[in-house]
């Protein structure tokens with residue numbers, strides 16, 4: 001009898017592979033930098049510590065606020081897309097199509113300078129969060145709509161037959177199944193929010209990217225500045241993907257089981 | 262228990278599925294048989310309060326079932342329903358599937374619910390499956406757990422819609438044995454089935470549903486031996502043609 005065993009790769013194998021990948025990546029970078037005769041000097045950055053920290057915090061705050069608002073927008077429009085009242089359904093679909101079909105940069109200018117001015121929204125931070133949320137909300141809407149559509153209708157039929165109220169069905173059936181399915185996509189979208197927030201620099205929201213632009217005008221060390229800021233963004237998005245793993249473990253039943261098999 | 266159907270009609274998108282279905286039955290165990298697409302599932306779902314008829318009256322022990330939201334909600338809790346397949350919540354273990362109705366529909370304390378569930382698992386030889394998810398269970402195990410979940414709340418009536426038609430013969434036997442045992446305990450059941458052996462031997466009455474109506478009904482001991490209508494004779498001939 002032949003048995004197939006799903007063996008984990010050995011520790012040596014893992015370590016060696018990681019080492020090779022690291023060497024190749026760093027080597028490539030180092031080669032590129034030296035071949036154009038660039039000498040990187042990060043020491044000048046330390047005098048801008050305070051501003052960088054503030055920009056970093058602003059990026060975090062804007063991203064978190066946008067995450068919350070875009071989740072609300074996304075959930076409402078996801079449900080609205082299938083609303084019985086046609087006007088609501090059309091509105092939600094048009095919103096998703098238009099926002100997903102145009103670049104964020106265009107939307108920022110349009111909403112900030114035309115709509116924002118017309119309606120008297122002059123706080124650029126509030127405007128920034130609103131614009132970013134409208135943008136990301138359209139993507140989240142599609143994620144949620146797709147997740148809801150993927151749930152087997154029979155699950156609702158079962159819930160009905162055992163006498164669950166609609167509210168309990170939502171809480172005990174729809175929500176946990178939906179979460180297990182869309183959590184990876186949702187956290188991926190959160191990482192996008194963090195990166196997309198850099199575009200708000202064009203309306204002078206002083207977040208990380210805007211901060212680094214200002215610093216560059218001061219110290220003329222573009223490469224170091226942007227390299228450093230790239231690392232900061234990566235730290236943020238990497239934390240999100242780590243967090244996502246923890247959450248997935250909590251919600252994904254198949255994963256939960258396979259842990260112990 | 263008595264079930265009375267008076268002129269029940271149901272249409273799906275301009276397609277008439279049930280036409281003036283009428284009849285009065287003393288339920289102990291009823292098997293509903295009939296050709297595919299004849300409206301068996303539709304009728305069962307109406308009796309279970311999962312579907313509202315377009316017209317007609319359903320009475321249970323003389324009480325009219327009004328198909329209002331509020332009434333249905335409490336009505337459904339007293340009726341067990343077992344589906345053809347995929348009847349368990351996919352995101353919950355077997356045990357959690359059992360607990361959900363007890364705790365969240367009946368408001369039972371969790372410890373008591375666990376006690377009841379464990380007893381049922383033990384009785385039907387499912388204890389090893391307690392902590393598995395539906396995708397880790399065989400079709401037969403899933404169906405037996407679905408039945409156990411439905412009877413855990415002590416329903417007045419258990420409805421089953423072809424509970425074995427998605428199963429291999431071996432699993433079919435294990436599910437039907439469990440059902441037979443529950444019927445012997447006095448559980449009232451209505452089962453839609455293609456298992457003529459089970460209909461004949463384990464069910465008291467048989468209802469033959471075809472052409473949108475109840476064509477024939479009677480004691481199972483009689484109806485298979487002496488079918489009265491031409492439709493039932495034809496149906497039985499067709500079905501028994503390949504019998505071993």
Ligand SMILES: Nc1ncnc2c1ncn2[C@@H]1O[C@H](COP(=O)(O)OP(=O)(O)OP(=O)(O)O)[C@@H](O)[C@H]1O
Pocket residue numbers: 273274278295296297298299300301302303304
């Ligand atoms: N939700 C629905 N929407 C539209 N038509 C439906 C729906 N449910 C059932 N029907 C139609 O109603 C008719 C009867 O269906 P039903 O499921 O009650 O038959 P059945 O006797 O249970 O058949 P089977 O033995 O194949 O399960 C079929 O023609 C079916 O296409």
Ligand SMILES: [Mg+2]
Pocket residue numbers: 301302303422423
């Ligand atoms: Mg059917």
